[in-house]
Amino acid sequence: MLSLDEVRRIADLARIEIPEAGVAALQQQLNGILVLIEQMCAVDTTGVEPMAHAVDVTQRLRADRVTEADQHELFQSAAPQVEDGLYLVPKVIE
Amino acid sequence: MQWEVVIGLETHAQLSTASKIFSGSSTAFGAAPNTQASAVDIALPGVLPVLNRGAVERAIRFGLAVGATIAARSVFARKNYFYPDLPKGYQISQYELPVVSGGDVLIVVDGVEKRVRLTRAHLEEDAGKSLHEDFHGMSGIDLNRAGTPLLEIVSEPDMRSAGEAVAYAKTLHSLVRWIGICDGNMQEGSFRCDANVSVRPAGSEVLGTRCEIKNLNSFRFLEKAIEYEVRRQVALIEDGGKVRQETRLWDPQKGETRSMRSKEDAHDYRYFPDPDLLPLEIAPGWIASVKATMPELPGAMRSRFVADHGLGATDAATLTSSKALAAYFEEVVRLVGGEPRACANWVLGELLALLNRLEVEADASPVAPGALAGLVKRVLDGTVSGKTAKEVFEAMAAGEGEADAIIDKRGLRQISDAGAIEALVDQVLAANAKLVDDYRAGKEKAFNALVGQVMKASRGLVNPAQANAILKKKLG
Known part of the structure; x- marks a missing residue:
């Protein structure tokens, strides 16, 4: 079961802001989901291949050809800030 | 104490496709910013990735070249992290079921062959580029590189010195170019290495704590960074300290590795299968037809x-x-x-x-x-x-x-006509009476001087062995 700190950490990883007053409620909801998963875990799945996708078909492939034209002006018309063709964002250095 | 160095390499080879791994944008290097970033690459809502056959084929070529297992079925996964040059908030990669598993690369170090085992090689997309200068306190984002196909090749920790790591990287670099899957241009970032380095007491079977070194874009940096990192870890342990598992950045100016601001959460990528992509199936027939086009390795x-x-x-x-x-x-x-x-x-x-x-x-x-x-x-x-x-x-x-x-x-033809050489020798003997006397008096060095004179007189065109023999005969 998730602790309150784990809930805060998950929120942080997902870049979701959660008011401190809502953490406990969220903990309860998330733990409720984990209870459901635990019930499923009780099923014996020996020999069953893990499912990678809900649909039982395989990936179609495209030919290696350049089919896209430059549309950066159109795309950048929706961007808050652009300079010299670059999207500008608050400075982030790892 | 004697220390053993243990090194494994993770290599990103940019695949030489014309278009990106999940979109039809060009992968050509050096275009104006964002002119090769389509709606898929910049992650506009509602877009879907479609896998490039050429990228898969290159992965198959690599698998065949290293004697690996090519998965009949492999799965793409989302690797989640937030960074401005990763527009989707996740990188499409492969996790539990990579396209290539196992295989090995034979390297030669000091004339001796050594086998380096590979763990896996998987397909993934590259991120964009962040430019941190000249934007009045902001970062500029160029997404041309976003979605460029990469093959990440992971080795086992089989290397025991910086020299072996460099030999492995060079062999791999030559191999990917040889089989035509990567142009190998290290300046343009087409072939990049990260090194996992640890040390342990010689004879120990337990692996030490490793550090991952990033930003190694030349073989020289790879060597220098590993050598530095080994010295750092040994000094740390011998001083009673402990190596902390972390990612370190090679600083070529200072010639040292330094800790990247270690964020504890950075490695919690919360991988899960990408619902936008179906499992990739590679039929035996496809592998066979690729095999038929492989050159001698x-x-x-x-x-x-x-x-x-x-x-x-x-x-x-x-x-x-x-x-x-x-x-x-x-x-x-x-x-x-x-x-x-x-x-x-x-x-x-x-x-x-x-x-x-x-x-x-x-x-x-x-x-x-x-x-x-x-x-x-x-x-x-x-x-x-x-x-x-x-x-x-x-x-x-x-x-x-x-x-x-x-x-x-x-007029560089070698003079090998015995008569011509004898004439030259006679000429030299006549002109160097002192050397002849010295030689007869037992000075062996004088003989070499005479050979030198013959060579000089012939502008180096006399066969030295022949000149030697004739000179010896004449001096009797």
Whole structure:
């Protein structure tokens, strides 16, 4: 079961802001989901291949050809800030 | 205490496709910012990735080249993290079921072969680029590189020195170019290495705590960074400290590795299968048809050069370091009609020096294989001495024509006519009475001086062995 700190950490990883007053409620909801998963875990799945996708078909492939034209002006018309063709964002250095 | 170094490498090879791994945007390097970033690459809502057949085919080529298992079914996964040059908030990669598993790469270090096992190789997309300068306190984002196909090749921790790591990286670099899946341009970032380095007491079976070193975009940096990191870890442990598992960045200016601001959450990527992509199936028929197009591999060619041509392992490894050089060498041997060792000496000596000087590949050499073969033949049949031949080679490199023409024009034919040499020797003996007396008085050195005089009088064109013999006879 998730602790309150784990809930805060998950929120942080997902870049979701959660008011401190809502953490406990969220903990309860998330733990409720984990209870459901635990019930499923009780099923014996020996020999069953893990499912990678809900649909039982395989990936179609495209030919290696350049089919896209430059549309950066159109795309950048929706961007808050652009300079010299670059999207500008608050400075982030790892 | 004796320490053992343990190194594993993670290599990102940019695949040489025309278009991106999940979109039809061009992958060409150097375009104006964001002009090669489509709606899929910049992650506009509602777009879907469609996998590029060319990227998969290159992964298959790699798997075949290293004797790996190519998965009949592999799965794409989302690797989640937030960074401005990763527009989706996740990178599409492969996690539990990669396209290539196992295999190995044979390296040669100090003339000895060593097998480096591979863990896996998986397909993934590259991120964009962040530019941190000149934007009044903001970062500029160029997404042209976002979605470029990469093959991440992960080795087992089988290397035991910086030298072995460099040999492995070079062998892998040569291999991906050889099989035509990556252009190998390290300046443009087409081939990048991260090194996992740890140390342990010699004889220990337990692995030490490792650090991952990033930003190694040249073989020299790879070597320097590992050497630095090993010294750092050993000093740390010997001072009673502990190595902390972390990611470190190589700083080429300072020549040291430094800790990247270690965010505890950075490695919690919360992988899960990407619902936008169906499992990738590779039928045996596809693998077979790719196999039919594979060239002879450098490892096989190297063994052949050792077995059939009697070359040393190191020489054979150098000759097979690029496909162009190997093809050049084979063509010279074919045109000379054998004598592979003499051909190898010329290719590894004068030719490589010339190519390095001009910074070109063997297929762009100003001295074509036919021209070099013509020269080697003249050395083998005694027309010119090895020393004179180097002069002829330089003249060929300068575009003065074929070996025979240069030899004739410059009068470089070796004098092997006994009568002519005797005349020269008589002349030298007459002019150097003092040396002759010295020799007769027992000074062996005087003999060498006399040989030198004969060579000088002939402008180096006399066969030295012949001059020696005739001189000895005359001095009786």
